[in-house]
Amino acid sequence: MPDDLDEPDRSPFSFRRLLLVGTGALGVCSLPGWVGWLRENHAYVETKVALTRQATEFVSPAALTAIGGRPLVHDVWPAEPRVTALHVELCEWADAVAVFPATFHFVSRFALGLADTPVMLALQCSTAPIGLAPALPPGGFRSHAMRSHLAALRERPNVVVADPAPGRSVTTGDVGRNAAAPLPTLLELVEKRHAELAAGREAGEPA
Template identity: 30%
Template sequence: MKNLSRSSRVLLCVTGGIAAYKAPHLVRGFIRSGWEVKVAMTEASEAFVSPMVLATLSHNRVWRDRDYLSDDSGWHIPHISLAEWADVIVVAPCTADTVARLAGGYASKVMDGAVLASKAPVIVFPAMNVNMLDHSATRRNLDILESMGYVVVEPDSGDLACGYEGRGRLPDVDVIVEEVERALRPKDLEGLSVVVTAGPTREFLDPVRYISNPSSGKMGYSIAKEAWYRGAEVRIISGPVALESPHGIQVIPVTSAEDMLDAATRAMDDCDVMVKAAAVGDYRFASRSEHKIKREGKSEVSFSMIANPDIAATLGEMKKQGQILVGFAAETDDLKENARRKLRAKGLDLIVANDLTEPGSGFGTDTNRVTIFDVQGNSKEVQGDKTEVASIIWDEVLLRREGR
């Protein structure tokens, strides 16, 4: 995925939990995302990970507790310079002791002082024994952090280093990178409830055969993830895809067009924006066999098919004042005419049309070439990877919400 927050500066604060051994992987993940990284370590964390390793990987000096008031470097006022430098501060892992220190506003360590002195977003990743995590004092302190505007990411569950099983594991590097990316993005979709339909539908003839299409769901998932980055609450109504469920987003799995219609109409009641990026089959079999249909020497066979419900048109009729409905049109000919006709007929506010015959466009690719049409007759051609296309789609949605 192309990262849209390159050149950002991340201060990673590493504290003294066993999960500190993962800090080198975090540094590498941040570097791969195009971010500059500096590290501040507590004295306890040095028992689990070498400052030299983190300095080598980050290509920057690592700041340690001994630097706070040292004759050699104290004159730099490291906690102030780090606070002014950082675009986002990540505390990972964050021990119970560190949670308490941050909640209490302590400032006797480099990382404590940097957090207090910074105006940048702070993301806290608690990682500890499950009983420590569930202790009322820890929960109270985490609530205090959230009340101060810090982002607190709940830990994963599983086998813990202490021998217990339960919540307390530091999330995977990819999840931490996603949270940092979200913190770095402008929150121009904050407060909006967004629903995206994605992927193909399947219509079964019998228990082992169905008709479908090659949609990978990549475009819909990119649209959903971009909305989440920009602060929206996001749900995906997803047909069968081979994509992992995105962090931070609720995925509602469906199979058939009728399944998707049911889920979409339910979601339409309480969403602000619905984006219909799924490739829904137009027809289904008139009847479905409960048993596998045998070949039995037949050289040809035919089946009757009937039309599926038109989900976009149904949602267009349901649309309330203030809601925005975005549709997609995958075409092989007469793209402009077909797209504009669907825009009007289905009550859409925007339609995103792509020509499946164009290279780098349509099903299964990581890129897309689309034209966005609105009800005023305007159009915009967009091409790039699907993350970039998704970003521009949301820019256009925001213009419609502002009445432009």
């Protein structure tokens, strides 16, 4: 990773517990590097990584566990009985959430209010700031469905979206608004919304 990204004393984060969700876009393969960057430059932020089932096709859970220094969360309903509910644990634990990268499918499910996995249910119930960095196929950012979903999500008081950055499709070779914005860009948006929500609570505004 570049050395000049987000020096800790220059851009500190006020949140202390970050749920970092990786979904099944090819860009999730960069997640171990970003987890290492967080641990090295923002050690005071406790980061818990969750992967969707499709994300494990592109990135190694073992690598993320080793680099992150804590067990990985798999976004599937546990097969074994549990004393506590995983979605409630995640919802109550996270001060902030970053979905990086967020696939077309994940964005759509979140915007529609679906709650079919532990992470999705936790996010639907959370009042913490939630940031999404969509990574989309060619034409995805321009599609009516995606624009409608992003408009709906931006109406939520605790959700922020980092628009896709220029990227080259590995299938077509064409450059378009396809790639997820860098994680520091997304976290800056999450931090800003975290501060706004905190200020609103102090002022007595409804959550």
